[in-house]
Amino acid sequence: MSELKQMNHANLQNLHDKAKEAFEAAKKENLSLNMARGKPSPEQLKLSLELLNTVTADNMDDHFSVLNYGMVDGLPEAKELFKELLEVNTEEIIIGGNASLNIMHDLISKALIKGVIDSDRPWGKEDHVKFIAPVPGYDRHFTICEQYDIEMISVDMLEDGPDMDKVEELVRNDASIKGIWCVPKYSNPEGITYSDEVVDRLAKMETKAKDFKIFWDNAYAVHDLTDNPPTLKNMLEACKQADNPNRVFMFASTSKITFPGSGVAAVAASKENIDFINSQLSVQTIGPDKVNQLRHVRFFQNYDNILTHMKKHAEIMKPKFDKVIEILHSKLDSYGIASWTEPEGGYFISLDTMDNCASEVIRLAREAGVTLTGAGAAFPYGQDPRDRNIRIAPSFPSLGEVEKAIDVLCTCIILVSTEKFL
Amino acid sequence: MSELKQMNHANLQNLHDKAKEAFEAAKKENLSLNMARGKPSPEQLKLSLELLNTVTADNMDDHFSVLNYGMVDGLPEAKELFKELLEVNTEEIIIGGNASLNIMHDLISKALIKGVIDSDRPWGKEDHVKFIAPVPGYDRHFTICEQYDIEMISVDMLEDGPDMDKVEELVRNDASIKGIWCVPKYSNPEGITYSDEVVDRLAKMETKAKDFKIFWDNAYAVHDLTDNPPTLKNMLEACKQADNPNRVFMFASTSKITFPGSGVAAVAASKENIDFINSQLSVQTIGPDKVNQLRHVRFFQNYDNILTHMKKHAEIMKPKFDKVIEILHSKLDSYGIASWTEPEGGYFISLDTMDNCASEVIRLAREAGVTLTGAGAAFPYGQDPRDRNIRIAPSFPSLGEVEKAIDVLCTCIILVSTEKFL
Structure with missing residues (x-):
């Protein structure tokens, strides 16, 4: 494999056709995956359920000023x-x-x-x-x-x-x-x-x-x-x-x-x-x-318990971040058509396509059932001047869904990128 | 007893002196009563304590979208x-x-x-x-x-x-x-x-x-x-x-x-x-x-349960309102120096003194340990043009405290009013 810009027409066409095929196959799966917002997953919400039990009718008698x-x-x-x-x-x-x-x-x-x-x-x-x-x-x-x-x-x-x-x-x-x-x-x-x-x-x-x-x-x-x-x-x-x-x-x-x-x-x-x-x-x-x-x-x-609690969040989040990065590497590394961040925390991965590709990638992904943050959302007035930035929010879907969604995303990136060169 | 404006000097002086005596006696009690704000009492807050038990770790499993x-x-x-x-x-x-x-x-x-x-x-x-x-x-x-x-x-x-x-x-x-x-x-x-x-x-x-x-x-x-x-x-x-x-x-x-x-x-x-x-x-x-x-x-x-709940509040509040009205009648009725509302609900009773008396009454009451809403508070820019309005908030103190506080208030009203005529 080589960078797209160095690829001959036949190879480009071949890559495009395979991506097109994968895209059409994905569409038939009727996916409904959402990576648009930085929402914690149900699994993460469960980590704090006991918080709901800390204040009850029985333990507020001395706390009327709080009420x-x-x-x-x-x-x-x-x-x-x-x-x-x-x-x-x-x-x-x-x-x-x-x-x-x-x-x-x-x-x-x-x-x-x-x-x-x-x-x-x-x-x-x-x-x-x-x-x-x-x-x-x-x-x-x-x-x-x-x-x-x-x-x-x-x-x-x-x-x-x-x-x-x-x-x-x-x-x-x-x-x-x-x-x-x-x-x-x-x-x-x-x-x-x-x-x-x-x-x-x-x-x-x-x-x-x-x-x-x-x-x-x-x-x-x-x-x-x-x-x-x-x-x-x-x-x-x-x-x-x-x-x-x-x-x-x-x-x-x-x-x-x-x-x-x-x-x-x-x-x-x-x-x-x-x-x-x-x-x-x-x-x-x-x-x-x-x-x-x-x-x-x-x-x-105390604050230490907050840090301990956050480690439990990390145990759920880290595999999702790792999975996104892993798939991006395996699917896109060699082509020189995208770069992405590999954060040590937070809720997002930022991916840049080639210029003038992001909105089309996001549109196609949605067509295949994968909702990403809208194109340009990370820029004032929703205008990404190079139309290349895609925000990936892997927290809410399950690990399997993340894998599927990023796979579709990579397919769309390859599809749109090859079309630029063909 | 007769209205103050028709009272002769000796009777006025006598009334004043008695009020002064009662005022000085009240001061010695080191009271600390607050009728300034429309705050529910602890007894009222207890009516809703069970609300704190309605959402627990055990009954939110189907409600992750709420969290x-x-x-x-x-x-x-x-x-x-x-x-x-x-x-x-x-x-x-x-x-x-x-x-x-x-x-x-x-x-x-x-x-x-x-x-x-x-x-x-x-x-x-x-x-x-x-x-x-x-x-x-x-x-x-x-x-x-x-x-x-x-x-x-x-x-x-x-x-x-x-x-x-x-x-x-x-x-x-x-x-x-x-x-x-x-x-x-x-x-x-x-x-x-x-x-x-x-x-x-x-x-x-x-x-x-x-x-x-x-x-x-x-x-x-x-x-x-x-x-x-x-x-x-x-x-x-x-x-x-x-x-x-x-x-x-x-x-x-x-x-x-x-x-x-x-x-x-x-x-x-x-x-x-x-x-x-x-x-x-x-x-x-x-x-x-x-x-x-x-x-x-x-x-x-459902809404009916809200109405039923409010009847319990009324059972706590009504005796306090009644007590305020009862004392105002018994202490002030004949003098023609104050009028007041007798509301069928809400949180307040509004009392009007003679003109230019309210701030002095409120000041004296505070001196005797009874805090009332600040003079003029019920008017734009805190300016009561006739300086006569006093807001009484009987909800927070106990019934006994309400009785004591209104007694002191009446004493202060008589004291300030008699001084106007003397």
Whole structure:
């Protein structure tokens, strides 16, 4: 076998015809496989079922204040637990509801209406508001910007985080750039962990907007697949050391630790920022669901138990990641028509086809019963400029289904790629 | 005994001195009684403890979709349950998180940034945005307006709802008036239920702003204290009949049915409005806590059981309301220095002192260890123009504490009132 671009016409045609045949065969199987979203599998959800038994009618007699109004910034015991996950102290954290996305959305909408702690005026009163969007990135971050007419400026992800030369140049010269989205550990979709240097440069860089904010979505903080996971430098500490303590909002949640629908989300920031957020929060709510926070506190008890729990997740996830990588290697390695990441954690594998092939590959896969994340989803406005990125989410299907789905995906990639050369 | 204004100096002085003596005696008791907020008592919270046992590790095996992401607008079974409370169908309802205040806040903030369904432009792009605030009213509604620079125009509450002549005149002539806050059943703090006529006039009235919205906070929909409670006309139906189907957002929650911190909140509106809200909601969240919704579904099963449950709340609440009214009558009736409401449900009793007495009464009561809602809280910007309104929240303290607290309150009212005449 050789790279497609070096293949003669007969061999290309032969490869194409075989792929076509496999594709038609797959279609006849009436598959219905979904690798579109980073959803934990039922097997993973079972790991946390006992959490549902931690709070019962019999053990709440001393906890009526937990059942009642109050504690707008969360249960103190929950702060104690999650401060270790976020590497902050209890004054630097708010424990919220079931979704960190919701907290991020709220912070953006309040910034637009009222401004952040160091704004001269609300972001919504500026002529333009822009955010830096490292690409490929998380579609739901980008959708918030799109919804609120915040212009996104794409910056490429490199091996160790966003292209910092580019980021620094942009924020130094444009006061309308108010923020950047970051998934700093096992980035969505590439699985990249930001290097210490990138963390420090983000913390230190000169920004023309004095109210510039880093939205640090540490969604996969403990979602390691290996025994020696990469470490992420503490961004709040880096910001403090750079004399920009109020620059970062850090987010985490248990959505992919316990239950996606019924987890606990948290935001961490400087005490000054947290006090500011709390003053706004009390306008909006009389308190989060503290009972569910207590369930998490009782289930985990301490941070070490969270790490032990995550190893059980890894035992389920790792074989799926391995299977995807294995099949991609065996089916595509020699052809030079695709490259992919091999993350040590997180929920995704990012695959690049040749230019201008991804949407057709995704369309064909769907025709054969395999749903992948929509083409362009990982880019602002859903536009992948090279139409080559495909996000693979192997968590939800069973191992057998993953194998089948990736097999179909490879067939579609070969089919579309050979057609480009024929 | 006679009215204070007809009392001679000696009798006044005597009354004052006795009140002073009682006040000083109360201070020595080192009381610590809180009637500031509408918090259910521990006894009430116990009524719902079994709810915590309805979802366990053992009975969720068929419900992995409830534990996972999705169902942004709520669990279908929860819609079935709460549609009866809100008197709508399942297409007209969204089941959310633990706080209806949060949903209201979100709708206001999105209206400011994006506009509501029938807006030409975001409310935040208008020169002025105003809301009508029936007074006295709910402080947390007013705080949202204050936070977001929405000017409030006070309109007096009459026996059967806001002064509709005034409301109609205002909204007919001022395009910047975008909405009105209503607590239509057992209003906070007076306990007034809007008459059918008021409901119809609100639904029908001509508004200069075509995107005028009624925020219908039906917080006490089933919180009756009597066997023959007043009925509230269905506002969404009235709006449909008046050809203004998109005029109203109706809110309810189980905060004071099950647990204030861990209940379930809902918003109901026309299907068109609900579709519009859902399209925005999916930007902000991947779904509410459906497990807690399932707990409520399993605990209540049907609407009749909610009503039965509320009778148990009434058995706890009614004696406290009765005690407050009884003491107010026995201590203050003859003096002509205070009037108060005698609600058939809800969480509050509203008391008016003579003009310019309320803040001093509240200050003295606090000095004697009885915390009441802050003076002016029931008015926009915390300013009671006549400084006479005191909100009494008898739910949280025990019956004995209620008795003691109201006794102290009456003492303070007599003390401050006699000083006005002396």
